[in-house]
Amino acid sequence: MRQNAASCHVAIVGAGPYGLAAAAHLRAQNVETRIFGEPMEFWKRHMPRGMFLRSGAHASSLADPHNRLGLDRYRSLHGIPPAKPVPIEHFVGYGEWFQQQAVPDLDRRAVAHLAANSHGFRVRLADGEEFHAGRVVVATGISPFAHRPPQFADLPASLVSHSFDHADLRGFAGQRVAVLGAGQSALESAALLHEAGTDVEVIARAPATYMIPDVAYSGLSRSVRHLLSPLARPPFDIMGPRFVSWLIAWPRLFRHIPRPLQNFLTARAVRPAGASWLAPRLTPIPITAGRTILGAKPVGSRLRLQLTDGSKRIVDHLLLGTGYRVDISRYSFLAPALGQAVRTREGYPELAVGFESSVPGLHFVGTPAAGTFGPVCRFVVGTSYVARELTRHISTRSRNGHTSSHRTAKPESRATLNASYGD
Numbered sequence: 001m002r003q004n005a006a007s008c009h010v011a012i013v014g015a016g017p018y019g020l021a022a023a024a025h026l027r028a029q030n031v032e033t034r035i036f037g038e039p040m041e042f043w044k045r046h047m048p049r050g051m052f053l054r055s056g057a058h059a060s061s062l063a064d065p066h067n068r069l070g071l072d073r074y075r076s077l078h079g080i081p082p083a084k085p086v087p088i089e090h091f092v093g094y095g096e097w098f099q100q101q102a103v104p105d106l107d108r109r110a111v112a113h114l115a116a117n118s119h120g121f122r123v124r125l126a127d128g129e130e131f132h133a134g135r136v137v138v139a140t141g142i143s144p145f146a147h148r149p150p151q152f153a154d155l156p157a158s159l160v161s162h163s164f165d166h167a168d169l170r171g172f173a174g175q176r177v178a179v180l181g182a183g184q185s186a187l188e189s190a191a192l193l194h195e196a197g198t199d200v201e202v203i204a205r206a207p208a209t210y211m212i213p214d215v216a217y218s219g220l221s222r223s224v225r226h227l228l229s230p231l232a233r234p235p236f237d238i239m240g241p242r243f244v245s246w247l248i249a250w251p252r253l254f255r256h257i258p259r260p261l262q263n264f265l266t267a268r269a270v271r272p273a274g275a276s277w278l279a280p281r282l283t284p285i286p287i288t289a290g291r292t293i294l295g296a297k298p299v300g301s302r303l304r305l306q307l308t309d310g311s312k313r314i315v316d317h318l319l320l321g322t323g324y325r326v327d328i329s330r331y332s333f334l335a336p337a338l339g340q341a342v343r344t345r346e347g348y349p350e351l352a353v354g355f356e357s358s359v360p361g362l363h364f365v366g367t368p369a370a371g372t373f374g375p376v377c378r379f380v381v382g383t384s385y386v387a388r389e390l391t392r393h394i395s396t397r398s399r400n401g402h403t404s405s406h407r408t409a410k411p412e413s414r415a416t417l418n419a420s421y422g423d
Contacts (some may be wrong), residue, residue, distance in 0.1 A: 011133035015039045018366040019139035021063040021383035022103035025391040028065035028405040040095040052085035063384035115335035135334040135361040165232035173197040174317035186321025191281040205292040244268045254374035354393025
């Protein structure tokens with residue numbers, strides 16, 4: 001193990017949209033920041049070739065402090081014509097360009113272990129190097145949270161896999177594949193499989209598939225829609241019903257509304273749904289709605305599925321488009337005691353102002369922050385609010401000589417926490 005006495009003020013774990021935006025904003029305020037991870041790794045390795053972003057181009061720019069590194073700027077500089085929807089390869093290329101412009105000294109090594117110490121936190125990298133960080137921002141995305149229903153847990157990967165497992169679905173050409181789910185990932189995977197020459201069927205628990213409309217006032221004349229358009233689109237495009245989008249567009253407010261209303265708005269905003277542009281591509285694909293899979297059993301080299309209506313399917317493969325469920329205990333790099341010290345609710349960390357957890361100096365951004373600040377944190381468009389507020393909080397606390405926003409903590413509490421967060 002290589003020892004290194006060097007330290008930094010803020011270490012960011014993860015180099016996806018939220019990590020890159022946070023690093024750019026912190027450095028613009030002269031906050032010493034190191035960022036670790038492969039840039040845009042999730043989007044490159046776990047999104048299938050040929051997919052498109054569900055959010056529109058106007059909601060797909062990573063936030064930079066000077067508003068000079070937007071998606072439109074990247075496409076203009078590289079001679080890439082505007083495309084609607086945005087192809088995944090354009091977005092990955094844009095994210096890598098953003099990284100080169102905003103955080104060119106990104107460290108591509110992975111963080112292997114994180115624990116607290118007297119300086120704040122001890123960070124160990126995959127190659128064994130260690131250093132100290134006063135604060136840590138966890139921005140590792142949703143990779144550890146792929147949801148695999150328990151009835152499929154013991155089946156081999158050759159028969160059952162999650163959409164997370166595939167960067168290219170063309171290998172299923174000529175096979176019969178069932179796709180479980182009714183969200184964007186499931187429906188777009190089914191479309192890509194069909195277009196690759198796969199015999200595919202979608203099986204969904206919902207009674208019908210829901211497609212998100214492009215306009216808020218369908219049925220009204222074009223002139224009336226034009227007059228109402230400023231009201232139709234909220235400042236954050238969450239791709240849900242417009243009235244819901246308006247209510248969740250203000251994360252600071254969302255944090256304070258009653259929990260039942262938070263749950264209602266979240267359920268409406270992130271309900272299983274597909275983008276409207278996907279609908280024509282699904283026309284030739286059979287969709288079995290209102291049913292799900294009770295069990296699955298290997299039969300030779302194939303898989304027999306038992307559905308809730310009593311019917312059966314024999315398929316070559318089952319693809320799970322079952323989404324992601326946040327549970328920060330699945331972050332393998334968190335020291336066990338440190339992970340247990342973070343107060344959580346249904347797997348999400350409970351966060352204060354500045355996205356700071358119950359452990360002073362430990363912040364969570366991106367989807368894990370959605371449990372406190374709402375669904376805007378699940379989308380790229382949320383990088384603007386999150387990076388700005390995170391930076392404001394950290395820079396203000398630094399100027400005032402504080403390490404935490406938890407004002408009720410006793411002076412000796414940090415030493416007590418240090419003693420309990422070890423390996």
